[in-house]
Amino acid sequence: MTPVAKRKMERRKTFNDYIAKKQLKSTKQRDIIFNEFFNSYMGRHVTVEELYEDIKKNNPSIGFATVYRTLKLFKECGIASERNFGDGKARYEPIRSETEHHHHMICTECGQIVEFANMQIESCLLQVAKLNEFNVSNHKLEIYGICSSCREAQR
């Protein structure tokens, strides 16, 4: 089994386990949203509105509130993360691996988002937390600036 396929199964299991633990129910809608989100939005950062519009194409009867609530569920059980890049809209992103924590570099001109990971930053960060006796549950790093193509365009 490829690592991607394995991860896919794990994600599904995490979700199913969470549903069982919290005594929730599995529904057609949750499956549809799960599949669309994790098949089409790997490595992307989608707003509730965008995902809703996308899903509506093939499933016109699905409501906005359901998409909204399901994305929150994904976040709660740890298979998606919520991001906020300062435009007032929450964005959701599938978590690809449990270990690799990545961050974002956002071009304030064109909105392009570049992801990056950096082991050194991660370890500095944990060290800082340890010093302050914090138990880290999450962290986010965002760099805002102008990308090279926007710099070109400005000239």
Place this chain on the structure above:
Amino acid sequence: MTPVAKRKMERRKTFNDYIAKKQLKSTKQRDIIFNEFFNSYMGRHVTVEELYEDIKKNNPSIGFATVYRTLKLFKECGIASERNFGDGKARYEPIRSETEHHHHMICTECGQIVEFANMQIESCLLQVAKLNEFNVSNHKLEIYGICSSCREAQR
């Protein structure tokens, strides 16, 4: 002159220069808000609402919109920064020094905010940006977790 007093003057100058450059006007209200914000909220993270309520005590005639707009002005001219810790409310914080970039560690239990600065993280970060040909204008790092006293309390 103490470094703090010096910084105070610089901040005022930056603000005055910005007003001149943009052909804005200096007003009583802006002065009141400036003084309250930079005298009472050093090292803190205040919401518009909080600052408004505070200022109203001595200046009942000042409007919310003015406080809101003035904090945006401070941000625009680079003497304050806007933060968002995920509770849906923007917070403003006086910038203490132009060089020292600090970050935040937020306890998700009690809301306590610990500030920290780390040179190593800063330099890693610039390196990453350089690699991707990004011109950095700003960056933020937030660590979410549980502080030691909340951990104690849980037991």
Place this chain on the structure above:
DNA sequence: TACGATATTGATATTTAAAATCAATAATAA
């Protein structure tokens, strides 16, 4: 399989922070 308890759904309403509007007023330059 049918039943009953309980969670979910989708439409809609409510809440909230951010931003826009605008007439009255204040600041500035000539």
Place this chain on the structure above:
DNA sequence: TTATTATTGATTTTAAATATCAATATCGTA
């Protein structure tokens, strides 16, 4: 002092997040 232009404060508008609720779907159990 006057004319011009920006600001103020009250209010409204916008838009995202969240809450509400009747109808419906899920699921364990008989």
